Amino acid sequence: xxxxxxxxxxxxxxxxxxxxxxxxxxxxxxxxxxxxxxxxxxxxxxxxxxxxxxxxxxxxxxxxxxxxxxxxxxxxxxxxxxxxxxxxxxxxxxxxxxxxxxxxxxxxxxxxxxxxxxxxxxxxxxxxxxxxxxxxxxxxxxxxxxxxxxxxxxxxxxxxxxxxxxxxxxxxxxxxxxxxxxxxxxxxxxxxxxxxxxxxxxxxxxxxxxxxxxxxxxxxxxxxxxxxxxxxxxxxxxxxxxxxxxxxxxxxxxxxxxxxxxxxxxxxxxxxxxxxxxxxxxxxxxxxxxxxxxxxxxxxxxxxxxxxxxxxxxxxxxxxxxxxxxxxxxxxxxxxxxxxxxxxxxxxxxxxxxxxxxxxxxxxxxxxxxxxxxxxxxxxxxxxxxxxxxxxxxxxxxxxxxxxxx
Amino acid sequence: xxxxxxxxxxxxxxxxxxxxxxxxxxxxxxxxxxxxxxxxxxxxxxxxxxxxxxxxxxxxxxxxxxxxxxxxxxxxxxxxxxxxxxxxxxxxxxxxxxxxxxxxxxxxxxxxxxxxxxxxxxxxxxx
Numbered sequence: 001x002x003x004x005x006x007x008x009x010x011x012x013x014x015x016x017x018x019x020x021x022x023x024x025x026x027x028x029x030x031x032x033x034x035x036x037x038x039x040x041x042x043x044x045x046x047x048x049x050x051x052x053x054x055x056x057x058x059x060x061x062x063x064x065x066x067x068x069x070x071x072x073x074x075x076x077x078x079x080x081x082x083x084x085x086x087x088x089x090x091x092x093x094x095x096x097x098x099x100x101x102x103x104x105x106x107x108x109x110x111x112x113x114x115x116x117x118x119x120x121x122x123x124x125x126x127x128x129x130x131x132x133x134x135x136x137x138x139x140x141x142x143x144x145x146x147x148x149x150x151x152x153x154x155x156x157x158x159x160x161x162x163x164x165x166x167x168x169x170x171x172x173x174x175x176x177x178x179x180x181x182x183x184x185x186x187x188x189x190x191x192x193x194x195x196x197x198x199x200x201x202x203x204x205x206x207x208x209x210x211x212x213x214x215x216x217x218x219x220x221x222x223x224x225x226x227x228x229x230x231x232x233x234x235x236x237x238x239x240x241x242x243x244x245x246x247x248x249x250x251x252x253x254x255x256x257x258x259x260x261x262x263x264x265x266x267x268x269x270x271x272x273x274x275x276x277x278x279x280x281x282x283x284x285x286x287x288x289x290x291x292x293x294x295x296x297x298x299x300x301x302x303x304x305x306x307x308x309x310x311x312x313x314x315x316x317x318x319x320x321x322x323x324x325x326x327x328x329x330x331x332x333x334x335x336x337x338x339x340x341x342x343x344x345x346x347x348x349x350x351x352x353x354x355x356x357x358x359x360x361x362x363x364x365x366x367x368x369x370x371x372x373x374x375x376x377x378x379x380x381x382x383x384x385x386x387x388x389x390x391x392x393x394x395x396x397x398x399x400x401x402x403x404x405x406x
Numbered sequence: 407x408x409x410x411x412x413x414x415x416x417x418x419x420x421x422x423x424x425x426x427x428x429x430x431x432x433x434x435x436x437x438x439x440x441x442x443x444x445x446x447x448x449x450x451x452x453x454x455x456x457x458x459x460x461x462x463x464x465x466x467x468x469x470x471x472x473x474x475x476x477x478x479x480x481x482x483x484x485x486x487x488x489x490x491x492x493x494x495x496x497x498x499x500x501x502x503x504x505x506x507x508x509x510x511x512x513x514x515x516x517x518x519x520x521x522x523x524x525x526x527x528x529x530x531x532x533x
Contacts, residue, residue, distance in 0.1 A: 196459070198460060253455070256455070258452040259452075262452075263452070263454050263455065
């Protein structure tokens with residue numbers, strides 16, 4: 001029955017929403033393990049506080065800008081009809097079988113994790129007050145419009161026919177290339193690259209990666225917005241791509257030295273990123289290839305960054321920007337009409353790849369320019385970084401007045 | 407004359423060294439977890455993509471205060487227990503000790519660091 005609440009669908013999206021919420025603190029641990037011990041609380045908090053900040057932003061106006069009625073039929077931004085969640089009720093939206101409220105909450109978790117992903121670019125040196133202002137504005141002028149373009153009713157990228165099942169462009173490309181812009185604006189950590197900045201707790205990173213992997217089932221299989229075959233397909237493709245990428249990363253690391261655990265955990269995350277836009281459109285076999293190729297894409301992007309000596313500290317660009325780009329393009333190659341509502345080049349529709357390409361280029365261009373300009377303005381008004389002394393002491397003490405390990 | 411032996415050894419050799427010294431009759435010792443490097447300058451570790459150099463490596467420092475006559479024997483014992491033949495085995499430093507005072511009893515000098523069954527007493531028994 002169309003457009004009635006379905007209990008199974010609703011239950012799954014409730015659970016998925018909780019799973020995706022868990023991903024943001026998990027990301028804090030993933031990143032936190034890679035920083036020095038004087039910055040672990042700061043790094044955990046950069047992610048954790050996004051749950052607070054963006055939840056409020058989303059309820060007040062973020063959801064409305066992203067999913068409200070399209071303004072002027074231009075496909076650029078949602079209207080103000082859902083301000084403060086007004087009109088967001090237990091009744092389903094047209095074409096959905098879940099309460100509107102849980103759809104809005106599920107989408108909220110994506111809005112929360114995206115700015116948290118960016119934080120890997122500027123750990124160890126970011127001024128916390130500026131970060132809060134940045135994240136609030138970024139969510140409002142970058143995430144919300146982009147979300148509207150790709151997923152909102154009447155969004156122009158959606159109208160092009162671009163396929164993004166769970167956020168390859170909206171979440172990963174957006175975060176990855178914003179991270180690149182932010183790192184460019186804020187400059188390197190003090191002492192980079194000469195001073196050794198060894199990860200202080202790799203178990204935290206592995207824990208974070210494991211929780212991200214589990215949460216990602218909500219992210220991708222939940223994006224089916226129902227408990228159905230599409231969700232099952234997304235679930236399997238998600239796991240398959242993550243597994244393939246973890247293995248290939250392991251082999252790449254082995255070739256260049258030893259199979260580092262940090263590398264294997266990173267590989268899993270990179271596979272999860274790459275399958276995100278494709279999860280509901282491709283076969284498990286295609287997921288295997290998408291994951292396997294994602295590993296070298298990000299691995300060599302990371303090595304390139306090291307070679308250039310550019311301090312995008314935790315490789316958000318390499319892991320999310322580049323794997324997300326590959327995933328979005330791969331969706332245009334592998335999308336199978338047998339699986340979902342998309343047909344890619346390998347199934348006789350080369351036009352899809354072109355549409356994917358446009359959606360990727362526009363996303364990269366928009367997020368990079370807006371983020372860079374925003375950083376420049378905030379840098380002039382508030383300052384992006386803490387003082388040299390505060391950075392040396394570490395952000396846990398200088399910004400939060402705490403130490404992680406007593 | 408009292409001497410202090412300061413041995414910097416591999417972390418994984420502490421139990422061997424401790425047991426060997428105990429068998430010899432060394433009763434008191436202090437250990438510290440330290441970081442540093444010698445000639446080798448550090449080691450290579452695996453990173454996320456490729457390797458990186460770590461120059462401060464964890465080591466254990468063992469401090470012993472004993473009478474001068476036992477120094478050579480103790481050094482020999484430490485060498486036997488701590489050596490692997492690879493870079494990073496460590497170093498032994500020997501210092502003169504001005505004075506020792508046992509807080510509980512106020513004893514000074516050699517009396518302060520003597521124990522029943524310690525290395526000197528064992529030697530006495532041999533005679």
